[in-house]
Amino acid sequence: MNAVEPDVAKQPENLYEETKRIHPRTIRGTFRSIKWVVMVVLMAVWHVGPFIRWDRGAGAPDQAILIDMTGRRAYFFGIEIWPQEVYYITGLLLIAGLALFLMSAVAGRLWCGFLCFQTVYTDLFMLVERVVVGDRGKRISFDRRKWDLDKVARKTVILFLWALISLACGLGFCLFFGDAFTLLPQIFTGDAGAGVYTFLIIVGGGCFMMAGWGREQVCIYVCPYSRFQSAMFDEHSMIVAYEAWRGEPRGAARKNQSFEGRGHCIDCKACIAACPTGLDIRMGNQLACIGCALCIDACDQMMDRYKLPRGLISYDSIIAQEARAEGKVAKMRPFRSRTVIYAAMIAFIAGVMVYGLTFRSTMEVSILHERSPLYVQLGSGDFRNGYTYKVLNMVRQERRLALHAEGIQGIAVDVVGETVTEGKAKISADGDSVATFRVYATAPENELKSHATPFTFVLEDLDSGTIVRSTATFMGPDK
Numbered sequence: 001m002n003a004v005e006p007d008v009a010k011q012p013e014n015l016y017e018e019t020k021r022i023h024p025r026t027i028r029g030t031f032r033s034i035k036w037v038v039m040v041v042l043m044a045v046w047h048v049g050p051f052i053r054w055d056r057g058a059g060a061p062d063q064a065i066l067i068d069m070t071g072r073r074a075y076f077f078g079i080e081i082w083p084q085e086v087y088y089i090t091g092l093l094l095i096a097g098l099a100l101f102l103m104s105a106v107a108g109r110l111w112c113g114f115l116c117f118q119t120v121y122t123d124l125f126m127l128v129e130r131v132v133v134g135d136r137g138k139r140i141s142f143d144r145r146k147w148d149l150d151k152v153a154r155k156t157v158i159l160f161l162w163a164l165i166s167l168a169c170g171l172g173f174c175l176f177f178g179d180a181f182t183l184l185p186q187i188f189t190g191d192a193g194a195g196v197y198t199f200l201i202i203v204g205g206g207c208f209m210m211a212g213w214g215r216e217q218v219c220i221y222v223c224p225y226s227r228f229q230s231a232m233f234d235e236h237s238m239i240v241a242y243e244a245w246r247g248e249p250r251g252a253a254r255k256n257q258s259f260e261g262r263g264h265c266i267d268c269k270a271c272i273a274a275c276p277t278g279l280d281i282r283m284g285n286q287l288a289c290i291g292c293a294l295c296i297d298a299c300d301q302m303m304d305r306y307k308l309p310r311g312l313i314s315y316d317s318i319i320a321q322e323a324r325a326e327g328k329v330a331k332m333r334p335f336r337s338r339t340v341i342y343a344a345m346i347a348f349i350a351g352v353m354v355y356g357l358t359f360r361s362t363m364e365v366s367i368l369h370e371r372s373p374l375y376v377q378l379g380s381g382d383f384r385n386g387y388t389y390k391v392l393n394m395v396r397q398e399r400r401l402a403l404h405a406e407g408i409q410g411i412a413v414d415v416v417g418e419t420v421t422e423g424k425a426k427i428s429a430d431g432d433s434v435a436t437f438r439v440y441a442t443a444p445e446n447e448l449k450s451h452a453t454p455f456t457f458v459l460e461d462l463d464s465g466t467i468v469r470s471t472a473t474f475m476g477p478d479k
């Protein structure tokens, strides 16, 4: 078989197109203002959050939001999560995921355009460039300019300010993992642990690389969300869209000219110049569109200038667009099966979590049956089983406790190193800790119904009267 040789002469010299640096134009407008407000709020949460105090009593950390890795505890204002309660973190992650799905189904990539840290920090890094160099035109020529003293100086200032912002970003992260007022000076005096510096470098360095160099490339090529977002949308989802039926045929225009017989798009490309990913939204909804709505502000400015109705680019649904194109009234449908299901799932998980947190016990027990031997027969003929009995005391005060067993006639409990009075072993558990006991249960042979007889350990708080019942198994010979 003759192989078909590729015609090398016809191949383009370079099959890879170099990434072009995007320098969006500064835009004023409703959505730009909303983005600034969101940025300030998020920055405040990130940087002020670790310094907010919350009184939990003596001996307890007073940081409102704290993930205490050494103490193996997470604190969120009045809520305290123990390692055994990791399901609350799972619940939070589920709610976050479902909220993202709901947000996408209702209003497209609202998260990407307004709330995602990548977007927020990229905006901030671009603001630095704008302050140091100037707006879009100046930044483009600055990039093309040969290196001279002025370019070196401005680049140095930009990199220095980026580094400061990245350091603040890393600090914001680390300070949620230790007492902020103690950890902050420790970081600068070199007294913080290696783990803190490692995360400072990872988070701060990540911020520098992603918002400084990666920018829209992160959204387009790295972030998985842009890949599956289309599965979250339907024809009723609000997305940033161009009204082609009104805008076309496009063409350059003079001020005060008539738009009779032509489209309203004056082909000024202001929407492209404002876009942080360099997109032309007039080509339809695309993967690279992060839904930041800056092209709406840019286009509205043009519409105002030419005395045309605003909204040639707007937040709209495909269904509404089609209706308007036919001159019909567009109806919004935020309540659809998928949005209602997402909202119901969020409400259900949140409800279960609130219920669990409100009515959760502050004392939990875990029991482990001794494996070898499973049981021993005493000289009296009775059988004895051994258990490791753990009491999780989730309050800060010591608890005085009494332990006994029931469910098998004549069963008795003995705790190694503790006294037994009137059939109850007296034990205690320090505040805010896990107390471990070695417990023996003894039962008469004729009361054992099978080789594994269930019974109940009863733990009683002698001060509050709280009772915790836990089922266990008493092992004996086959019957």
Ligand code: SF4
Binding pocket: 240, 271, 274, 275, 276, 277, 278, 279, 280, 281, 288, 289, 290, 291, 292, 293, 294, 295, 296
């Ligand atoms: S096309 Fe518009 S909404 Fe999409 S990323 Fe660009 S400016 Fe933002």
Ligand code: SF4
Binding pocket: 242, 247, 264, 265, 266, 267, 268, 269, 270, 271, 272, 282, 298, 299, 300, 302, 312, 313
């Ligand atoms: S900003 Fe508006 S008028 Fe200008 S090119 Fe974009 S869509 Fe057309």
